[in-house]
Amino acid sequence: MALIKRLYNWLDLRIGAKEIVEQELTGYLLPRNINEWYSLGSVLLVIFTLQVVTGLLLLVYYVPDAEKAFKSVTYIMNELPYGWLIRLCHAVGSNMMVAVLIMHMLSTLFMKSYKSPRELNWLTGFLLFTLVQGISLTGYLLPWSQLSFWATTVATNSAAAIPVVGPYLVEFLRGSKLVGPATLGRFFALHVGVIPAVIAGLIGAHLFCLKRTGISTPPFGDQVETGSHWNPEHYRYESHPGGIPFFPNYALQDLTSIGVYFAVFLAVVFFAPNLLFTPDAFIPANAFQTPAHIKPEWYFLANYQTLKIFPSELLGLSVQAAAMTFLALLPFIDRSPERNPFKRPLFLVCFFGGFLLWVGLSVWGHYS
Amino acid sequence: MENNGRRKFLGVCLAGASAAAAAAAVYPVFRYLAPRSDQQGSNKVEFAESDLPAGEAKFFEYAGSSAVLVKTSAGAVVALSAVCTHLGCIVQWEKDKQDFLCPCHAGRYTPDGTVVSGPPPRPLAKIPVSVANGKITVG
Ligand code: HEM
Ligand code: FES
Numbered sequence: 259m260a261l262i263k264r265l266y267n268w269l270d271l272r273i274g275a276k277e278i279v280e281q282e283l284t285g286y287l288l289p290r291n292i293n294e295w296y297s298l299g300s301v302l303l304v305i306f307t308l309q310v311v312t313g314l315l316l317l318v319y320y321v322p323d324a325e326k327a328f329k330s331v332t333y334i335m336n337e338l339p340y341g342w343l344i345r346l347c348h349a350v351g352s353n354m355m356v357a358v359l360i361m362h363m364l365s366t367l368f369m370k371s372y373k374s375p376r377e378l379n380w381l382t383g384f385l386l387f388t389l390v391q392g393i394s395l396t397g398y399l400l401p402w403s404q405l406s407f408w409a410t411t412v413a414t415n416s417a418a419a420i421p422v423v424g425p426y427l428v429e430f431l432r433g434s435k436l437v438g439p440a441t442l443g444r445f446f447a448l449h450v451g452v453i454p455a456v457i458a459g460l461i462g463a464h465l466f467c468l469k470r471t472g473i474s475t476p477p478f479g480d481q482v483e484t485g486s487h488w489n490p491e492h493y494r495y496e497s498h499p500g501g502i503p504f505f506p507n508y509a510l511q512d513l514t515s516i517g518v519y520f521a522v523f524l525a526v527v528f529f530a531p532n533l534l535f536t537p538d539a540f541i542p543a544n545a546f547q548t549p550a551h552i553k554p555e556w557y558f559l560a561n562y563q564t565l566k567i568f569p570s571e572l573l574g575l576s577v578q579a580a581a582m583t584f585l586a587l588l589p590f591i592d593r594s595p596e597r598n599p600f601k602r603p604l605f606l607v608c609f610f611g612g613f614l615l616w617v618g619l620s621v622w623g624h625y626s
Numbered sequence: 627m628e629n630n631g632r633r634k635f636l637g638v639c640l641a642g643a644s645a646a647a648a649a650a651a652v653y654p655v656f657r658y659l660a661p662r663s664d665q666q667g668s669n670k671v672e673f674a675e676s677d678l679p680a681g682e683a684k685f686f687e688y689a690g691s692s693a694v695l696v697k698t699s700a701g702a703v704v705a706l707s708a709v710c711t712h713l714g715c716i717v718q719w720e721k722d723k724q725d726f727l728c729p730c731h732a733g734r735y736t737p738d739g740t741v742v743s744g745p746p747p748r749p750l751a752k753i754p755v756s757v758a759n760g761k762i763t764v765g
Contacts, residue, residue: 315658318658318659339654343658344655
């Protein structure tokens with residue numbers, strides 16, 4: 259202990275460590291009525307870090323070549339010590355990341371923290387959401403199994419419904435007329451190089467906005483002003499005098515949430531490792547044999563079902579594009595300063611109605 | 627004071643649990659990255675004696691490393707590690723001079739691995755070898 263204190267003093271004399279701790283940790287005050295949902299961002303940071311670490315470890319043995327990819331993944335799973343653990347952490351982690359991302363999005367949506375002055379927080383977050391979907395889609399192809407191959411065929415094919423450029427766009431995405439070795443090359447580059455870098459940059463932007471704006475006050479409880487006291491004429495940092503310190507109080511909540519996350523995540527890894535894999539995931543890709551039931555991953559099931567229920571694919575695609583654009587631009591559409599959802603009945607109906615619609619479409623997609 | 631004791635106890639528990647969790651994460655990663663012992667080639671290699679004329683050398687993989695088999699012009703069969711004892715380059719057989727030259731820093735060895743000149747501190751390591759019924763068995 260004494261040694262740590264001395265080291266801390268030594269650092270402080272050189273880089274002013276105590277000042278930073280005072281400013282960013284013990285003196286960083288959060289609203290008194292802050293709740294658990296505000297810790298999901300930290301959980302996401304942990305998940306992203308874990309994805310990067312396990313991804314780099316997989317890169318040590320994975321071979322991005324159509325002839326060898328499946329074999330290298332099988333080797334990692336069956337022969338390397340703890341290869342199964344690394345791979346499952348990466349595969350399960352990607353699904354968990356989407357799930358936690360959706361929860362984080364729903365909570366900021368419900369508490370209406372996307373409103374002025376936090377539009378940029380919402381926009382960068384929304385971009386992160388689409389990029390995480392993109393990194394999952396490109397990563398799905400890499401094992402080069404029947405499942406990856408045909409899921410990618412179906413997913414890329416939906417772009418063909420776009421008028422005029424559609425068919426060319428599909429070919430461009432795939433790098434060839436059909437999914438093949440050229441597709442693996444570009445998806446690999448996107449998955450391990452391009453998208454992670456952009457995600458890391460956007461996380462930086464997301465946190466920067468948060469830092470400059472200050473954390474929002476949850477719109478519930480008594481001592482709270484629910485309307486946003488933001489004045490559109492001047493930049494103002496939303497501070498919380500008399501609030502609770504981030505360290506140790508909220509850091510403990512962050513740690514608790516991370517602990518709960520790990521309990522769920524590791525339960526899947528250890529006790530339900532095949533949750534995500536259908537039998538087609540264990541058969542190498544065969545370009546001449548389409549398996550019977552090709553379904554996308556759970557978080558794309560609603561999109562998949564939407565495409566199926568509309569008589570024309572173009573219509574189905576347009577509806578989804580419209581819904582995504584609406585969500586992305588929500589802070590500019592919903593402009594009332596009232597942030598308490600219980601004082602916005604129409605919002606409440608849309609929120610729960612929209613969520614149930616998404617769940618319903620996903621379940622329908624699963625069983626259709 | 628009692629309170630302080632409890633604080634200390636919980637602190638120690640927390641540190642212990644964190645150390646255990648860290649070990650549980652590091653050990654699999656270490657095992658995953660560690661070189662695999664079962665990949666290092668078989669421990670016995672056989673050649674037909676007719677494959678190795680007198681005055682020639684044959685390089686091959688042995689126990690995960692490089693080895694060389696020489697038949698001296700006198701007809702003796704020798705098996706040596708081909709790893710130079712100086713800084714680990716692989717020695718080359720010079721048929722015209724009937725010796726080994728290490729191209730890295732010009733270390734020279736006789737066909738039975740003794741250092742002739744240059745920086746190598748030790749002779750090339752010998753590998754057991756036997757010749758019977760027209761077969762050379764290394765290892
Ligand atoms: C890689 C993905 C993401 C990471 C790592 C991340 C991280 C964070 C962190 C650490 C915070 C501060 C603590 C908190 O309120 O949770 C935060 C806040 C926020 N995030 Fe995200 N986020 C991600 C994606 C998203 C998405 C998809 C959205 C919505 C479209 C979003 C919207 C917001 C908003 C509006 C806030 C401000 C909350 C407030 O001030 O009350 N984020 N994010
Ligand atoms: S490594 Fe062979 S002489 Fe230096």
